[in-house]
Amino acid sequence: MGLFMQFIDSAKEQNLYGYPLFCTTLALLSFGLFLLWMKEWSIHGPTQLPIVGVESPGYFALIKARRKFASSGFRLVRDAYYKYHGKNFVAPTSRNERVVLTSRQVKELSNAPDGVVSFYHAAGATLMAKYTGLDRFLPVGYIRDALRIKLSQDLGSMREVILEETRFAIDCEFPRCTADEWTSVSVFAVILRLVARPSARAFVGLPLCRDEDWLTISIAFSAEVLKAADNVARVPKFLRSFWSYLFNPGKVLDSHKRKAESLLAPIIQKRLEEESLAEKNGTVYERPNDVLQVLLDRVTPHHRTPDCLAEIQMLICLASIHSVSLVFVNTIFDLAEHQECIQPIREEMESLISANGGVLDRMVLRKMRKTDSFCKEVSRTTVGLFNFNCMARKGLTLSDGTYLPKGTMLAAPAAIFATDPDIIEHPETFDGFRWYKRSLQVREGEVNSNGWATTSPHDLVFGHGKHACPGRFFATEELKFMLTFILLQYDFKYPEGQSRPDSVYKGEFRYPNPAQKILFKKLPGPKKFSFL
Numbered sequence: 001m002g003l004f005m006q007f008i009d010s011a012k013e014q015n016l017y018g019y020p021l022f023c024t025t026l027a028l029l030s031f032g033l034f035l036l037w038m039k040e041w042s043i044h045g046p047t048q049l050p051i052v053g054v055e056s057p058g059y060f061a062l063i064k065a066r067r068k069f070a071s072s073g074f075r076l077v078r079d080a081y082y083k084y085h086g087k088n089f090v091a092p093t094s095r096n097e098r099v100v101l102t103s104r105q106v107k108e109l110s111n112a113p114d115g116v117v118s119f120y121h122a123a124g125a126t127l128m129a130k131y132t133g134l135d136r137f138l139p140v141g142y143i144r145d146a147l148r149i150k151l152s153q154d155l156g157s158m159r160e161v162i163l164e165e166t167r168f169a170i171d172c173e174f175p176r177c178t179a180d181e182w183t184s185v186s187v188f189a190v191i192l193r194l195v196a197r198p199s200a201r202a203f204v205g206l207p208l209c210r211d212e213d214w215l216t217i218s219i220a221f222s223a224e225v226l227k228a229a230d231n232v233a234r235v236p237k238f239l240r241s242f243w244s245y246l247f248n249p250g251k252v253l254d255s256h257k258r259k260a261e262s263l264l265a266p267i268i269q270k271r272l273e274e275e276s277l278a279e280k281n282g283t284v285y286e287r288p289n290d291v292l293q294v295l296l297d298r299v300t301p302h303h304r305t306p307d308c309l310a311e312i313q314m315l316i317c318l319a320s321i322h323s324v325s326l327v328f329v330n331t332i333f334d335l336a337e338h339q340e341c342i343q344p345i346r347e348e349m350e351s352l353i354s355a356n357g358g359v360l361d362r363m364v365l366r367k368m369r370k371t372d373s374f375c376k377e378v379s380r381t382t383v384g385l386f387n388f389n390c391m392a393r394k395g396l397t398l399s400d401g402t403y404l405p406k407g408t409m410l411a412a413p414a415a416i417f418a419t420d421p422d423i424i425e426h427p428e429t430f431d432g433f434r435w436y437k438r439s440l441q442v443r444e445g446e447v448n449s450n451g452w453a454t455t456s457p458h459d460l461v462f463g464h465g466k467h468a469c470p471g472r473f474f475a476t477e478e479l480k481f482m483l484t485f486i487l488l489q490y491d492f493k494y495p496e497g498q499s500r501p502d503s504v505y506k507g508e509f510r511y512p513n514p515a516q517k518i519l520f521k522k523l524p525g526p527k528k529f530s531f532l
């Protein structure tokens with residue numbers, strides 16, 4: 001600071017103030033000093049908590065830490081979790097700095113009202129919704145409510161349609177394989193479309209779910225959202241409005257929304273006409289069995305438009321298709337690696353379906369404890385770094401005395417809880433039947449908390465509490481349906497000399513390697529069940 005004052009004094013003596021270059025330099029220097037002054041060194045300004053990856057004092061150390069987080073986020077957070085054991089610290093993600101919660105704090109906040117901690121505001125901040133044009137429906141509870149009604153409470157009524165669409169999807173999307181030789185399949189691409197089809201059937205019903213344009217945008221929308229959010233996140237906060245005004249990062253998203261609107265419009269119009277006709281004739285309107293109809297029945301009248309419903313449908317696709325696909329791809333990768341698990345799972349499937357008269361229904365899916373256990377283990381070992389992302393909507397003091405100022409972004413280290421030896425035995429071992437074996441120890445009358453869709457303050461694959469994933473029962477059933485179709489018809493393995501590829505890590509995200517191919521072969525003999 002002394003040097004800076006000396007510089008100003010000498011400039012006064014030499015009467016340099018008139019020079020534009022000097023003034024610009026001075027302004028830039030002042031701005032730089034202001035930035036340094038505004039930022040705490042290695043602690044998070046509002047909370048005074050340490051920031052992971054900041055090694056030296058200064059604003060630029062934080063910028064460097066953000067870059068480090070992008071390449072080694074998982075490792076940095078794991079190290080900090082054990083270093084500050086049971087205490088909070090801050091993770092500098094590419095989108096924002098997040099206070100990392102303990103599982104006790106997750107428990108405490110899991111049912112907090114939206115006015116205290118908001119998941120919608122956190123999702124909005126992470127998706128840069130204000131700049132990408134996604135902020136219209138994120139804070140409205142339509143999606144959560146519609147999914148809870150249709151895909152949780154009323155999921156039983158959808159069994160037939162999901163089953164039918166899964167069979168259709170396998171017929172359309174799964175490459176033709178013979179029993180004589182191995183066929184190489186790019187599983188990532190195939191699975192995205194396999195998942196998109198029954199999902200679309202549940203979300204918008206026939207005939208739209210089989211429309212190629214609808215399938216394309218329902219898959220592409222998520223990738224475009226992430227691209228647009230990344231584009232804005234690169235720009236400093238104070239320039240984002242100006243940047244989005246100049247470059248409109250949500251342009252592609254808008255075009256997807258308009259396409260979805262044009263496809264939905266005639267369907268919505270037909271449904272509304274049929275409903276009013278039924279009302280006029282005093283007959284009962286046969287409500288289509290899908291999420292779109294629940295939305296039509298529940299949204300306020302000014303949102304009952306193709307424009308609004310198209311945007312809501314795109315948000316549902318954003319929340320669902322990629323999450324399910326990633327788990328599905330990882331499950332195939334892990335099954336191919338752990339061949340010893342395939343036969344016991346297959347046998348369990350066959351005996352349950354046979355005992356049910358050859359019918360695959362929800363009761364059978366519920367009894368598939370080995371499949372459930374395997375998928376839960378896949379989810380445990382591949383979950384993203386953070387879940388339970390939320391924002392403090394007002395200053396709050398937790399019961400352990402931690403103060404979180406208004407606006408603080410919070411997250412729980414789901415991937416680190418999932419491998420903490422204090423929480424789980426032998427966390428580094430992949431044991432496909434870990435949860436099955438545990439469920440056998442549950443005594444009669446006790447609750448079995450080993451199910452895949454079960455959540456807890458440290459089992460955050462589907463979040464926890466009030467904002468736990470409302471699509472998880474649908475997702476787990478959809479996946480078990482598809483796995484049954486695949487396991488009862490095909491054998492699969494890695495190409496010669498290959499094994500499970502490492503996941504791809506990017507900041508807080510991890511993905512199965514999209515380039516990995518798997519070899520498939522049709523099982524010999526006739527089909528075992530007529531539904532296949």
Ligand code: HEM
Nearest residue numbers: 144319320323324327387388389461462463467469471475
């Ligand atoms: C295996 C697949 C899935 C996984 C792993 C998953 C995971 C999650 C997680 C972790 C959350 C909570 C967010 C957080 O804690 O930060 C969540 C929320 C949500 N999920 Fe899923 N999900 C899956 C499938 C689905 C499906 C199929 C749908 C729709 C049909 C869906 C719709 C939603 C919605 C709307 C929310 C927000 C809920 C709210 O804000 O209250 N998810 N999901």
